[in-house]
Amino acid sequence: MDSHIDFITLNDAFYDYIDKHRDDDVMRLRLKKHVDTDFPIDLAITQIEIRKRRIEQKLPTWAAAGRIVFPSLLSTEQCSSEITARYKAKLVRGKTLCDMTGGMGVDTFFMSHQVENALYIEQNELYCQLARHNFDILGANHIEVYHGNCCDYLNNSSVTFDTIYIDPARRGKSQERLYALSDCEPDVLLLLPVLLKRCKRLIIKMSPMVDVTRLREELSLRFQLYIVSVRNECKEMLAVIDTDGCHVNTNDEPIDINCVMYTSYDDYREVVFTSNSEMNVSARIACGIENYLYEPDVALLKAGVFKSLCERYGVMKLAINSHLYTSINFVSEFPGRSFQVVEVIPFTSSTCRQFASQYPSCNITTRNFPLSAIELRKRLKVRDGGDVYIMATCDACNNKLLIICNKINNE
Numbered sequence: 001m002d003s004h005i006d007f008i009t010l011n012d013a014f015y016d017y018i019d020k021h022r023d024d025d026v027m028r029l030r031l032k033k034h035v036d037t038d039f040p041i042d043l044a045i046t047q048i049e050i051r052k053r054r055i056e057q058k059l060p061t062w063a064a065a066g067r068i069v070f071p072s073l074l075s076t077e078q079c080s081s082e083i084t085a086r087y088k089a090k091l092v093r094g095k096t097l098c099d100m101t102g103g104m105g106v107d108t109f110f111m112s113h114q115v116e117n118a119l120y121i122e123q124n125e126l127y128c129q130l131a132r133h134n135f136d137i138l139g140a141n142h143i144e145v146y147h148g149n150c151c152d153y154l155n156n157s158s159v160t161f162d163t164i165y166i167d168p169a170r171r172g173k174s175q176e177r178l179y180a181l182s183d184c185e186p187d188v189l190l191l192l193p194v195l196l197k198r199c200k201r202l203i204i205k206m207s208p209m210v211d212v213t214r215l216r217e218e219l220s221l222r223f224q225l226y227i228v229s230v231r232n233e234c235k236e237m238l239a240v241i242d243t244d245g246c247h248v249n250t251n252d253e254p255i256d257i258n259c260v261m262y263t264s265y266d267d268y269r270e271v272v273f274t275s276n277s278e279m280n281v282s283a284r285i286a287c288g289i290e291n292y293l294y295e296p297d298v299a300l301l302k303a304g305v306f307k308s309l310c311e312r313y314g315v316m317k318l319a320i321n322s323h324l325y326t327s328i329n330f331v332s333e334f335p336g337r338s339f340q341v342v343e344v345i346p347f348t349s350s351t352c353r354q355f356a357s358q359y360p361s362c363n364i365t366t367r368n369f370p371l372s373a374i375e376l377r378k379r380l381k382v383r384d385g386g387d388v389y390i391m392a393t394c395d396a397c398n399n400k401l402l403i404i405c406n407k408i409n410n411e
Contacts, residue, residue, distance in 0.1 A: 010039060010040075010067075010069065010133075011038065011039055013037070013038060014039035014040070014043075014044055015066075017037075017041075018044050018048055018051075021048055022051060022052075024048070026048060026049045026052065029045045029048065030042075030045055046070070046072060046073065047069065047070060050070045050073055051063070053073065053077070055076060058076075058082065059081070059082050059106065060082060060265075061082060061138075062082075062106070062134070062138070065134075065137050065138055066137075068134050068137055068138075069130050069133055070130070071126055071130050075103070075104055076104070079103060079104040080106045081230070081235070082110065082265075083230055083235075083265060084230065084235050084236050085106050085107050085109070085110035085111065087228055087262075087268070088107060088111055088205075088236075088238065089110045089113055089114050090114075091163075091203055091226070091238070091240055092111050092114040092115060092162075092163045092165075092201075092203075093162055093163050093200065093201045094115065094162020094200060094201070095115050095116045095117065095162055096116065096117050096118070096161045096162045096163070097112060097114070097115040097117075097118040097161060097162065097163045097165065098118070098119040098161040098163070098164045098165070098198075098199070099111065099118070099119070099120050099165045099166075099167075100121050100153075100164060100166040100167075100186075100195075101121070101122070101150060101167045101169070101186075102120040102121055102122035102127065102128075103127060104127065104130075104131070105120055105127075105134060105143075107165060107167065107205075108131070108143060108165075109134075109135065109143070111163075111165060112140060112143050115142075115162070115163070116142060117142050118142060119143075119144050119146060119161070120145045120146065121148065122145075122146075122147065123148060123149045123150075125147055128145050128146075128147040131143075131145050150166070150186060151186055151191065154191065154194050154195070154198065160197075160199060161198060161199045162199065162200050162201065163199060163201045163203065164195055164198060164201070164203070165203045165205070166186075166188060166202070166203070166204055166205070167204075167205035168181070168184035168185055168186055168187070168188055168205075169184060169185045181204070181206065181215075181218055182218065188204055189219075192221075196241065197243075199243060200242065201240065201241070201242050201243070202240070202241040202243065203238055203239075203240050204238065204239040204240075204241070205236060205237070205238055206237045206238070206239065207237065208234040208235060208236060208302070210237055212257075212275070212302075212303070212304065215239065219239060219241075222241070222253070222255070223240060223241045223255060224239070224240045224241075224255060224256045224258060225237065225239055225240075225255055225256065225257045225258065225303075226238040226239075226240065226258045226260060227257065227258070227259050227260065227299040227303055228262070228299070229260070229261050229262065229299040229302075230262045231262065231263065231264075232261075232336075232337070233298060234298045234302050254275045254276040254277075255274065255275045256272055256273075256274060256275075257272065257273045257274065257275055257303045258270060258271075258272050259271050259272070259273070259297070259299040259303055259305075260299065261297045261299050261300075261335055269335055271300075271335055273303060273305045273308055277305060277308040278305060278307050278308055281307045281308055281310070281311040282307060283306070283310060283317050283320060284307075284310040284311075284315075284316045284317060285316065285317055285318075285319065285396050286316035286317065286318055286326050286395075286396070287396075288395070289318070289395070289401070289403055290316070290328045290341070291326075291328055291329070291330075291340065292327050292329075292330050292331070292339065292340060292341065292408075293324060293325070293338075293339040293340075293341055293403060293405055294315060294325040294326070294327070294331070294334045294337070294338055294339070295324055295337040295339075295365065295367075296323060296325070296334075296335065297335050297336040300335060300336065301323060306323055309325060309334075310325070313325075313331050313334050314331060315334065318394075318396065319368065319393075319394055319395055319396045320396075321394075322368040322393045322394055322395070323367055323368070324391060326341075338408040339389055339391070339403075339405035339408060340405060340406045340408055341403060341404070341405055342388075342405060344401055344404070345402045345403075345404065346399065346401060346402075347392065347400035347401060347402050351402065352379050352380055352381075355380045355381075355402075356380060356381045356382050359380075359382060359388050359404070360383060360386075361382060361383040361384070361385050361386035361388070362382050362383075362384075362385075362386055362390045363384065363388070363389045363390065364376055364380075364382075364384075364390045364392065365389070365390070365392070366392045366393070367391065367392070367393045368393050368394050369392040369393055370400070373392075376390075376392055387406065387407075388404065389404075389405040389407050390402055390403070390404060391403040391405060
């Protein structure tokens with residue numbers, strides 16, 4: 001796609017074409033010979049392709065705005081969702097905001113709702129052009145768009161902000177995934193001293209795969225950690241540093257870990273642990289499988305608060321390495337999926353031969369089990385789906401078990 005767009009060409013015919021062909025096959029449209037069009041046809045077809053990828057679910061506000069223009073399919077797939085962007089807006093403080101790595105502008109737009117003035121910085125000229133266009137369509141006239149490199153901006157300007165947000169690129173030159181902050185672009189660790197001088201609050205977005213222990217070593221400052229999951233999928237990890245009273249953090253000083261768990265667009269739970277909570281409690285290991293079974297939300301698993309869940313919710317762990325929990329009485333407030341146990345079956349050869357006759361269809365999850373869910377499904381010869389749930393795991397004595405459950409809809 002061209003790095004520059006003449007927005008005069010994004011006329012009524014451009015949008016009419018998108019609307020007229022929104023249900024057409026994208027490949028056929030690209031192969032078709034288009035003549036005498038006074039608008040960028042490739043860009044129009046890209047908009048159709050993006051809208052076919054259910055953009056209204058990921059970015060409902062932008063999709064509903066009508067004349068929003070997206071730069072590419074890849075950028076749309078990689079950008080923040082509206083759910084996570086709206087949550088990040090809750091972390092913004094003060095009246096001024098700077099997004100150092102603007103990208104498509106989704107985070108900038110939603111976070112700017114909390115401030116009077118916002119600055120969007122992006123080194124890709126096309127993205128800047130589209131950001132100006134989209135912000136105007138959305139009525140976000142308080143956002144200034146700056147085309148340039150954020151490092152150059154920091155070196156050549158002395159402007160300060162109440163909140164700075166930075167989301168370094170996590171793809172290498174060969175498009176490989178990067179996880180450590182020092183590997184990403186820009187290198188937040190190198191920029192950290194100047195960033196902290198330019199704001200009262202710094203929000204750093206990181207890979208969901210980042211290691212929490214290594215992160216504490218890398219930042220070496222007092223910060224709060226936010227782990228955001230959507231429908232039990234870890235979407236974002238955010239480090240928030242308040243520069244007022246910011247100091248070097250020793251390994252012994254705990255940090256707050258905020259687990260934010262969305263079950264729908266506007267429904268979420270947030271529970272807070274400290275990084276040393278696991279040190280102060282012991283695991284309560286169950287002697288057997290009780291009436292109810294619990295699978296923690298992925299945000300809790302990422303936080304590593306395995307023993308702390310026993311202490312806080314009065315449940316018991318099936319085994320040290322089996323991150324499943326059980327209780328005699330139902331614990332409705334447990335953060336994750338809840339199940340009522342129907343029966344517990346030992347995993348044996350005879351079990352595998354007879355299993356499908358009783359449970360021909362089921363949903364399978366494996367935790368601390370020698371087979372993956374796909375491998376186990378083949379072994380049991382069952383179909384995927386239905387109302388029955390199978391939790392395959394090992395107990396404290398390393399017995400391999402199939403726990404037959406019914407899911408409790410307590411979300």
